Amino acid sequence: MAGNVAPVLEPPRTRPSNVPAAVPSVPDEPRRKQNGDAHDVPHPVQQPPEPPVQQRVPAPGVVEPAKPQEKPTPSAQEVEKLKKRQSFLTRTLWTFIMIGGFIGLLLMGHAYMILLVMVCQTLVYREVTTLFSLKSSSPESREAESLNEKDPWSKTLNWYFFAVTNYFLYGESIIYYFKHVVFADAQLLPFATNHRIISFTLYTIGFMGFVMSLKKGYLKQQFGLFCWVHMSLLLIVVSSHFIINNILEGLIWLWVPASLVICNDVFAYLCGITLGRTPLIKLSPKKTVEGFVGAFWCTILFGILWGTYFMRFNYMICPVHDLGVNAWSSIQCKPNPAFLWREIRLWKPLATVFSHLLGRTVTTLPYARYQLHLLFMACFASLVAPFGGFFASGFKRAFNIKDFGHSIPGHGGMTDRMDCQFLMGVFTYVYYSSLIREHHVTVGSILQTIVSGLTLEEQLELLADLKRYLSGQGVVVP
Secondary structure (H helix, E strand, O other), X not given: OOOOOOOOOOOOOOOOOOOOOOOOOOOHHHHHHHHOOOOOOOOOOOOOOOOOOOOOOOOOOOOOOOOOOOOOOOOHHHHHHHHHHHHHHHHHHHHHHHHHHHHHHHHHOHHHHHHHHHXXXXXXXXXXXXXXXXXXXXXXXXXXXXXXHHOHHHHHHHHHHHHHHHHHHHHHHHHHHOHHHHOOOOOOHHHHHOHHHHHHHHHHHHHHHHHHOOOXXXXXXXXXXXXXXXXXXXXXXHHHHHHHHHHHHOOHHHHHHHHHHHHHHHHHHHHHHHHOOOEEEOOEEEEEHHHHHHHHHHHHHHHHHHHHHHOOOHHHHOOOOOOOOOOOOOOXXXXXXXXXXXXXXXXXXXXXXXXXXXXOOOOEEEEEHHHHHHHHHHHHHHHOOHXXXXXXXXXXXXXXXXXXXXXXXXXXXXXXXXXXXXXXXXXXXXXXXXXXXXXXXXXXXXXXHHHHHOOHXXXXXXXXXXXXXXXXXXXXXX
């Protein structure tokens, strides 16, 4: 019995509720990732509470300075608007400076006005000739620029031809307007009688110097510069020569035409910004038909009133015989018939209207022929002279530049202000010399004929005959 002991059956073991179930064996690293170790699990760090912000209480009677406020950054439109305003103020300031300087030189005399024209033409010539070597991406421009750097004769010849042209043109003016001085001076007489051959000799020397300066590899650029210089001399120096002749014929032939161009420019701008809608020309998009037409009528009215006022001053209308005179000098001359007042009989119905308006009988209307000439000059200043500005605009577009230079703040270069004046000055000289100037014999012209056309023996014979004639007229001749 003892050997046959029945096995004792143990009841199945139950897992206590607080003992976790067995987990299948897994590698250490995955198990750590599943269960997580204490040192791998980050515990949230508790930040210490921020201390309350204590507001600073100012002491009684003490006023703390206000904190500076940050300035807002201006937008692109505001910056552009500010630039335009600054440009407008600078342009306006220098406009008044130029007008004031022009009036001051006008009062100081003819010599100062001639000096002003010479300075202006020099600045314009420099600005225009500088454009030939302007930097650009074209190979021809780079070669022209390198030519100026390697060949100093190119710039020297530019100014040499400029000086020779001025010597010839202004010498002609001096000989014509001051015959009584030039041909009566023994030292100036050789230069006066041989002026043209001297001028041609000087030009020939410059031409030979240009040919000798030609370099292989730069021939195209050198001949281009030669043509450029001669065109500049024609358009700038010759035009300035005519303007100076206008001064010597009487300051009114410079003052009034120049004023007409300025007036037309101002009213074209004002009418354009107020009424402008239709573009006038593609070269100048800001020019409008409304501004062009409005400036025309304003210039007509301004020209007649402006010219009529200044035609009463001998200082303005008398040709110059002495470069030392000024606005305070006593000047007497026989006025040109264009400045003399006349009367025209009115048409009877028109006379009735004027009589009714003025309250008195009006049968005639005073006028001067110069007023008719003013009408034509105002038309030219309004309709034709602006095309000088359009020409300059096209020139600047060809070189992709905004202004010709920076001689005048707010206005660009001198060329930007003189483009219309050159064309107006040439027209005034041609118009005056063709339709207004009196062609009569003067003492200077007779003296020029005697000195240049008679031998010394013939001059002595003429002097003896003139003495006998004056003695017969009862004039005591020493």
